[in-house]
Amino acid sequence: MAAKRTKEILALLDEVYTREYKCYLNHKNAGQLLIATILSAQCTDARVNIVTETLFEKYPDMQSFADADLAELERDIRPTGFYHNKAKNIIGCAKKIVEEYGGEVPNSLEALTSLPGVGRKTANVIRGNIFHEPSIVVDTHVKRISRRLGLTKEEDPEKIEYELMKVLPKDHWILYNIQIITFGRQICFARSPKCSECFLTKNCREYGKEKGKKTK
Numbered sequence: 001m002a003a004k005r006t007k008e009i010l011a012l013l014d015e016v017y018t019r020e021y022k023c024y025l026n027h028k029n030a031g032q033l034l035i036a037t038i039l040s041a042q043c044t045d046a047r048v049n050i051v052t053e054t055l056f057e058k059y060p061d062m063q064s065f066a067d068a069d070l071a072e073l074e075r076d077i078r079p080t081g082f083y084h085n086k087a088k089n090i091i092g093c094a095k096k097i098v099e100e101y102g103g104e105v106p107n108s109l110e111a112l113t114s115l116p117g118v119g120r121k122t123a124n125v126i127r128g129n130i131f132h133e134p135s136i137v138v139d140t141h142v143k144r145i146s147r148r149l150g151l152t153k154e155e156d157p158e159k160i161e162y163e164l165m166k167v168l169p170k171d172h173w174i175l176y177n178i179q180i181i182t183f184g185r186q187i188c189f190a191r192s193p194k195c196s197e198c199f200l201t202k203n204c205r206e207y208g209k210e211k212g213k214k215t216k
């Protein structure tokens with residue numbers, strides 16, 4: 001039974017990783033989390049946190065990001081990669097937030113995804129972490145591991161999000177993402193997952209499948 005399997009997976013995730021909410025991107029408010037999430041595309045959270053430590057001192061609010069000089073902001077965020085696009089999007093986002101939302105990050109999915117460079121993933125990070133709206137964030141870990149666990153067969157993040165919304169109880173929407181990120185970083189790596197240390201082998205569709213392939 002799919003529902004029973006899902007329940008088992010969630011119970012094990014709760015047991016191992018607890019139900020504690022945490023966000024890997026350092027931030028003090030919605031605006032900072034929005035900027036950090038934009039910067040996190042194709043970049044590790046650890047590197048983003050190093051960059052934002054000084055970035056948020058230099059640009060303390062949305063108005064200062066809106067007024068930023070493009071070339072200077074590009075230099076400031078360069079270590080996060082894709083800095084041309086990210087800087088353009090950050091300034092565009094900040095301008096729209098200042099002009100249309102009085103400097104406050106909006107909370108609806110529609111308003112958030114209308115901001116430059118903000119897709120469903122970033123919008124759901126904000127909705128889940130800041131506004132505590134049940135939201136499912138489909139990042140690389142959630143995509144890979146949900147497929148391995150047989151919770152979805154889809155490839156497209158938006159389709160995965162809708163599928164997970166059907167199978168996961170709402171109280172796990174945000175938690176699932178937090179727990180799966182931890183699981184993906186500690187055990188279920190993209191390459192050579194540590195299956196011998198995994199607590200979800202019974203529920204994994206990939207476990208033992210590829211004979212001869214080392215999964216240490």
Ligand code: SF4
Nearest residue numbers: 188193195198204207
């Ligand atoms: Fe990932 Fe291996 Fe565990 Fe499957 S058994 S969930 S591939 S670590």
